[in-house]
Amino acid sequence: MLRPLFILISLLYAMTLTAREEYRYDVLMAGMPAGEIVDIWETISVGGLCAVRATSDMRVVMARGGFELKMRTKTVSEADCGTYRPRSLRVERDEGGGPVITKAQRVGDALLFTTEKNGVVEKGSTPLAVDAVFFGMLFRKYPNEHFQKKGTVNALSEEGLVVRQISFDGRRDGDRTAVDMVYEGVPISFIVRGAVATGVVMNGGLISYQLRGSPIPKSPPQKGSGDILVATALDNDGITVKQPRRVTRLVMSIEKAPAAIPTSCHQKVDESDPETRNVTVDNGKLPCPGEPLPADTAASLYEDKDDPAILAAAVQWKGIADKRKLVKKVMLFVYDHITDKNYRHGTLSASETLKAKSGDCTEHAALAAALLKVLGMPVRNAYGLVLSDEGRFFFHNWLEVHTGDGWVPADPTFAQFPADAARLLIARSAGGGGSEREDLSLTVMKFLRGTRITVTGFSHE
Numbered sequence: 001m002l003r004p005l006f007i008l009i010s011l012l013y014a015m016t017l018t019a020r021e022e023y024r025y026d027v028l029m030a031g032m033p034a035g036e037i038v039d040i041w042e043t044i045s046v047g048g049l050c051a052v053r054a055t056s057d058m059r060v061v062m063a064r065g066g067f068e069l070k071m072r073t074k075t076v077s078e079a080d081c082g083t084y085r086p087r088s089l090r091v092e093r094d095e096g097g098g099p100v101i102t103k104a105q106r107v108g109d110a111l112l113f114t115t116e117k118n119g120v121v122e123k124g125s126t127p128l129a130v131d132a133v134f135f136g137m138l139f140r141k142y143p144n145e146h147f148q149k150k151g152t153v154n155a156l157s158e159e160g161l162v163v164r165q166i167s168f169d170g171r172r173d174g175d176r177t178a179v180d181m182v183y184e185g186v187p188i189s190f191i192v193r194g195a196v197a198t199g200v201v202m203n204g205g206l207i208s209y210q211l212r213g214s215p216i217p218k219s220p221p222q223k224g225s226g227d228i229l230v231a232t233a234l235d236n237d238g239i240t241v242k243q244p245r246r247v248t249r250l251v252m253s254i255e256k257a258p259a260a261i262p263t264s265c266h267q268k269v270d271e272s273d274p275e276t277r278n279v280t281v282d283n284g285k286l287p288c289p290g291e292p293l294p295a296d297t298a299a300s301l302y303e304d305k306d307d308p309a310i311l312a313a314a315v316q317w318k319g320i321a322d323k324r325k326l327v328k329k330v331m332l333f334v335y336d337h338i339t340d341k342n343y344r345h346g347t348l349s350a351s352e353t354l355k356a357k358s359g360d361c362t363e364h365a366a367l368a369a370a371l372l373k374v375l376g377m378p379v380r381n382a383y384g385l386v387l388s389d390e391g392r393f394f395f396h397n398w399l400e401v402h403t404g405d406g407w408v409p410a411d412p413t414f415a416q417f418p419a420d421a422a423r424l425l426i427a428r429s430a431g432g433g434g435s436e437r438e439d440l441s442l443t444v445m446k447f448l449r450g451t452r453i454t455v456t457g458f459s460h461e
Contacts, residue, residue, distance in 0.1 A: 019043060023196060027060055032149075032226025033061035037209060041140075043081065050081035054136055064325065065229040065343035065360075072093050075158050077134045078381035084133045086111060086143035086156055095346020097356075100301065104161060113161050117301045118349055124161070132163050144177040147192070154341035160438030185258060185446045203445045229343060232448060234385065234393040238455035239312045244387040244422035245414055247256040248283045251457035252424070262425050264288045266409060281425075284418040287406025292378030296402065302362075303379075305370040314374040323403045326375060327410055328417045334368045335415035361397045361413045368412040370398055370433050378402035381429040382409065384442055385453070387422040392451055395444055396423065422458070 025037040040055040057074050059278045062069040065432040071093045078087040089104040089111070104113035109288075115122045135155040142153070147170035154162050170179035176198070191199040191214070198214035201207075206228075225344065241247060254261070254277045261277055263269045265288040270278040299305045320326040340358040348356060350370030357395040369379040379401055386396035398411040398419055411419035427443050429436055 011198065016201070024212050025185075025209040026212060027051065027058070028210070029060070030206060030226050030228050030231035031208075032063070034062055034226070044078075046087065048080065049127070051078050051087055052081055052084065053078045055314050056136065062279040063227045065227065067343040069095070069344055071346055073239070075136070076395065077136060077158060079134060079137055084137050085132055086132065087129065089113070089134070089158060089454055090371070091158060091159075093346075096344060096435055097346075097348040097352040102161070102455070104185060106352045109157070112162065115301065118304060118307070118351065120299055120301050120306075120349075126156070126161050128156070128375060129163055134158055135166075139190075139197055144172075144192055144194070147177055147179045148172050148351075155402070156234045157435075157438060162435040162438070163267060163329050179282060184442045186201075186442055188450075203448060206445070206448065229394065231393060232444070234447070234451060234453055235392050236387065236393060236453055236455050238453075240391060241422060241455055241458050242388055243460065244389060245416070246460045247420050247422040247458050248256070248461050249457075249459045250281045250387075250421045250423075250455065251279070252281075252455045253278050254424070255452040255454075258449060262428065263408075264425075266421075267425050279424060281295060281421040281423060283421040284409045285411045287403055287408045288400075289406050290402075290403045292380075296378035296380050297373050297376070299370075302349045302366045303350050303370040303373060304351050305373040307349075307370075309351050309354055310370050313354060313369050317375055323377065324408075324415075327372065327377065327401050327403065327408075330368055330371050330375075331410055331412045331417045332415050334364055334371070334412040351449050364412040365399055372399075372401060380407075382425055382427075383429065383443075384426040385424045385447075387455075393424070398423070400428070408423055424453070 004067060015130045019021040019042065021041040022040045026033060027037060027322040027398070031378040035058065037056060037058045037064070042053045046050050046054050053076065058073045060071045063069065066259055074092045076090045079085055080087060087106050093100045100115065100117045102115045104111050107240055109128050111126045111128055113124055133156065135157055138153060138155055138439050147168055150169045152165050152167050154163055157168050164184055166181050166183050168179055168181045177192045178371060179192060181188045181190065186203055189201045199210040238252065254323040255275060261269050261279060265286065266282050266284045268280045304310065316328055317326055320329065338353065338357055338359055341360065342358060343360050345359050345363060347362045348359055348366065350367045351366040353359050367380060367383065372379050379399055382398045382400050384396060385393040387393055398409060398413065400407045401410045408417070409419040426447065428438055429440060
């Protein structure tokens with residue numbers, strides 16, 4: 001008796017969604033038009049049961065360092081009618097290389113998923129809380145009145161495939177609802193009418209979505225005239241650093257840092273002042289102690305070390321016993337091999353970079369990491385800020401390599417081993433799954449929320 005009753009209730013809830021709804025959004029990045037999103041909502045039957053399907057197709061052309069980065073992401077999510085409990089997900093991302101395809105299916109109380117790129121597959125599972133809902137379906141599951149107060153909701157990220165608790169504070173605004181959410185420290189503002197978000201502003205206006213014909217929440221003007229690379233750079237408010245690529249020691253104070261800054265023998269952090277962190281960075285002539293993990297030598301989606309072309313390229317260094325000499329040769333090879341240095345790609349894999357000879361710091365890092373892993377050298381990715389010749393800090397990706405007696409920073413973008421000290425490490429990664437990559441993106445966005453960097457001292461070789 002309970003099963004037919006549950007199906008009837010689900011169908012009654014599903015009646016709030018017509019057979020097919022379509023919404024088109026304009027995408028703005030750093031205050032300038034960048035593309036569009038087309039959302040389609042449908043009620044369907046899956047195995048004789050009612051389900052809601054949401055298809056979101058985003059196409060963006062992003063201005064980045066004077067280049068155009070073309071991206072497309074298509075997401076198809078399905079959930080049970082009424083409860084909006086996640087059933088399945090398919091996400092296909094194209095950022096200039098081979099597509100990255102994620103497939104997920106609910107099995108029991110967990111969502112099992114695989115992510116594949118160029119034959120490399122990552123697998124994982126996410127426990128589903130009883131009230132978990134896809135982030136994109138929050139305003140379908142809950143009525144506007146639910147958000148016209150303070151509270152929290154459990155949302156499943158379609159990107160990271162992890163359930164996060166999101167806080168919100170909302171109010172009624174005429175026939176609309178204004179909702180301010182905090183997603184892992186990143187603010188997102190919504191204007192909602194019924195079950196439809198008509199405007200979205202993320203991180204103070206860095207990214208905005210606007211339903212065509214509807215206003216979006218006000219946001220502060222963005223610097224950089226729409227160029228995302230310029231808009232995400234941070235000024236050095238301290239002394240001028242000449243020839244930053246030759247810096248062996250950098251001292252800086254950091255105000256309003258959003259989270260703990262990693263410490264190591266190369267990066268000392270004084271947190272005695274709760275408002276300001278004083279950081280001293282050394283260029284790593286001496287290795288940092290610490291044992292590598294299995295992931296530090298394993299293939300990943302972007303470090304596809306088992307690709308035949310990567311294996312063939314690494315043969316030339318097989319006979320080098322001196323590990324420091326080996327790392328230096330790989331750094332120089334990658335720097336010279338990537339002749340077309342640009343910002344046109346999202347992230348190419350190592351094998352794609354080897355073939356294209358094109359990319360920015362992420363492509364340099366991926367290719368160098370894959371080659372070193374083939375040669376038995378453990379590698380982990382370092383993410384943070386690097387000081388440019390123009391005196392601004394830009395977000396950057398470099399490496400830390402285990403030379404047998406510890407970790408040493410290496411930067412193939414500048415053909416450096418060890419890497420210079422004119423940088424700030426904010427996160428490390430072994431090239432893990434979607435949740436790790438999403439965490440890195442969130443860390444970067446949080447650093448843009450008023451963080452101030454003041455260089456107070458430096459020295460050269």
